Amino acid sequence: MDLRTEIREFLSSRRARIAPEQAGLPAYGGNRRVKGLRREEVALLAGVSVDYYVRMERGSLAGASDGVLEALASALQLDEAERDHLFHLARQSRAPRSPRRRRPAVAVRSTLQQVLDAISDAPAWIGNGRYDVLAMNQLARALYSPVLADPRRPANTARFVYLNPATARDFFVDYDQVAGDAAAKLRMAAGRNPHDEELIALVGELSTCSELFRQRWASQDVRLHRSGRKRMHHPIVGQLDLDVESLELPAEPGLHLNIYTAPAGTPTADNLALLASWAATQQTLATELEAHNG
Structure with a gap:
């Protein structure tokens, strides 16, 4: 499981499910090539630059503050589980790289x-x-x-x-x-x-x-x-x-x-x-x- 791929696919899938009118945005033109919101529309809703959002969707969440993550969760209309997942992905992005590890078998007390x-x-x-x-x-x-x-x-x-x-x-x-x-x-x-x-x-x-x-x-x-x-x-x-x-x-x-x-x-x-x-x-x-x- 590649973390950057996980982040990219999660954010792009959440973006794709929101129509502009659901986000209160005008849908200019009847022939949109993108399913759901465009990246620049998500950036607008989250209050970040387009370049910054593009970097996040490409899998770079390490530098994102909790405030930015909250704004992104709001822009993408994430539910509680999705918001938690976004924060977990960001937390993993900030953590030092570590090898796969086999967790010891849990013996129930x-x-x-x-x-x-x-x-x-x-x-x-x-x-x-x-x-x-x-x-x-x-x-x-x-x-x-x-x-x-x-x-x-x-x-x-x-x-x-x-x-x-x-x-x-x-x-x-x-x-x-x-x-x-x-x-x-x-x-x-x-x-x-x-x-x-x-x-x-x-x-x-x-x-x-x-x-x-x-x-x-x-x-x-x-x-x-x-x-x-x-x-x-x-x-x-x-x-x-x-x-x-x-x-x-x-x-x-x-x-x-x-x-x-x-x-x-x-x-x-x-x-x-x-x-x-x-x-x-x-x-x-x-x-x-x-x-x-x-």
Whole structure:
């Protein structure tokens, strides 16, 4: 991942989506050769010289102050995730060049696993910006059993979505949205850690093996990890319409605690209870089998 290329493609893609009238500018002439805003129009809106904006769009953000970045974000009508991504790219531009680095495998602390295990009525798991599943409680293991069918560890939900699309489409009711969010959150992670070797390898693998991922990655879209709704069709209990809370763990930078719940008395709550019962049965059978083999 070349940082200058990332900056150039991100800024040009955001510029291309804004029509002059959306920015309050007159659209002179009916035959514009440029899709969206021209560079000089962005420079005008951001209050910088055309030459300065051209240098920024060519990948040079190292000298841009926070005030200039804020003005640029306003001119390009960036949302919160896009603004954060722009600032991360600028921060990386200012940092000394460093080689690719393999980050050490994150071992989730035993106390965090205890927290997960204490959440007995809701699936809960801890993941990172690469979509690695690092720790789960029993109900999350039951919920994500299709994802865990891949023997590779740590399990990775982005890999499941893009490299096992037939199963993933059956599992995620809103597959297209899930796929778009996965690529956009990986793009966000790349802006924060462009030298993360494992992230680079994952993006390379997905790009090589999935045309859909290549399309979504090329869109330059970014997303924040946030709360929302996730609809799944589980092979054991059927439809689950789950509320998702994704919480940052301040003591573990880059990790998120994800908890899935449903209002009491709803069909999804009933199906979660059924899934918990099934999971407990599977655990009992596994324990009995281990005792017998032992």
